[in-house]
Amino acid sequence: MADAVTQAKWDRLAPRFDTMASKGAEKRWAPFKSALFSEMEGKVLFLALGTGLDIPHFPKGLNITALDISPVMIEHAQERIAEYDGTIETHVMDVHDMPFEDDSFDMVVTSCTFCSVPRPIEGLKALHRVLKPGGKLLMFEHTGSRWYPFRYMMNLMTLITRKLGPDMNRPTVNNVRAAGYRVTEVRNVFLDVVKTIKAVKEPA
Amino acid sequence: MDHRFEYVIGDLIANVVLGGIVGLLCWLIVGPSWNMWIAMFLMMAIGSIIGLVGFFVTARWLGAMESMVPLMFTGELTGMVVGMAVPMIQPFSAMQSLIWGLVCGAASIVIIWIANSLLRGVTRDGKEARNG
Numbered sequence: 001m002a003d004a005v006t007q008a009k010w011d012r013l014a015p016r017f018d019t020m021a022s023k024g025a026e027k028r029w030a031p032f033k034s035a036l037f038s039e040m041e042g043k044v045l046f047l048a049l050g051t052g053l054d055i056p057h058f059p060k061g062l063n064i065t066a067l068d069i070s071p072v073m074i075e076h077a078q079e080r081i082a083e084y085d086g087t088i089e090t091h092v093m094d095v096h097d098m099p100f101e102d103d104s105f106d107m108v109v110t111s112c113t114f115c116s117v118p119r120p121i122e123g124l125k126a127l128h129r130v131l132k133p134g135g136k137l138l139m140f141e142h143t144g145s146r147w148y149p150f151r152y153m154m155n156l157m158t159l160i161t162r163k164l165g166p167d168m169n170r171p172t173v174n175n176v177r178a179a180g181y182r183v184t185e186v187r188n189v190f191l192d193v194v195k196t197i198k199a200v201k202e203p204a
Numbered sequence: 205m206d207h208r209f210e211y212v213i214g215d216l217i218a219n220v221v222l223g224g225i226v227g228l229l230c231w232l233i234v235g236p237s238w239n240m241w242i243a244m245f246l247m248m249a250i251g252s253i254i255g256l257v258g259f260f261v262t263a264r265w266l267g268a269m270e271s272m273v274p275l276m277f278t279g280e281l282t283g284m285v286v287g288m289a290v291p292m293i294q295p296f297s298a299m300q301s302l303i304w305g306l307v308c309g310a311a312s313i314v315i316i317w318i319a320n321s322l323l324r325g326v327t328r329d330g331k332e333a334r335n336g
Contacts, residue, residue, distance in 0.1 A: 023265065
């Protein structure tokens with residue numbers, strides 16, 4: 001059962017989401033997202049689809065299972081899903097409560113997701129469960145910073161943004177490690193607050 | 205720094221303008237008899253908040269973090285420098301506050317560009333603060 005508070009928050013935001021995110025941030029991040037998502041292959045689980053802003057960066061011809069906690073977000077993504085040259089199967093689902101079999105995906109991909117998942121380490125552990133041994137986790141995320149004054153700014157911003165949507169100060173790389181993955185690469189895109197993270201699920 | 209021309213120019217203009225605005229605000233708010241430390245800390249806080257407001261204005265063109273972090277930094281630095289200058293240097297005119305603010309804005313974005321050049325790219329261990 002989806003977390004009702006989180007679902008309601010993103011349902012409310014969905015109609016305005018493209019206005020907020022599709023211009024500046026998406027254009028600025030486009031080359032980095034395209035480079036990261038070009039590595040998508042095999043059976044892919046994508047979290048969280050939102051209004052589908054990431055879909056234009058997906059390689060063609062993939063069979064992607066995409067989740068989002070918000071049904072309204074997925075409604076807004078339909079046009080971009082229809083334009084994709086491949087298959088995107090959508091599910092309204094909470095990452096904490098996925099019904100998929102263990103070891104069922106070759107790759108898990110996230111995009112600005114773990115700034116918002118309420119229990120991030122548990123969410124990453126849930127993804128770890130459904131990822132095949134040796135499978136890859138690819139993430140494009142914004143996080144907190146190690147460095148003053150950026151760290152203080154991200155903490156201050158989180159006081160405001162948490163009520164509207166995401167946190168700005170999550171230690172996502174630490175969370176990935178805490179969830180049992182082996183981190184293979186962290187690439188800072190802007191300072192140390194926007195980054196791509198690559199990790200693998202070690203074979204048992 | 206982002207090497208795309210539109211972002212270099214956009215970031216520079218946004219931060220210089222915000223620096224000018226915060227500089228003028230310092231002149232309007234801080235009186236010549238104020239304790240310089242109180243003026244500095246107050247204007248740093250107000251400058252950060254003005255930076256946040258600036259972020260909501262520019263995010264549509266300049267992006268999310270790439271817009272928010274420099275503008276808050278500019279607001280904070282300008283508030284600190286001009287907020288201290290008003291009680292320390294007398295008389296300190298509105299024009300001086302504006303010019304100092306513009307310079308602080310330019311200096312801030314250059315500092316961000318340098319920090320970004322040092323931090324961006326593949327990191328050895330991806331170390332992060334433990335909690336925010």
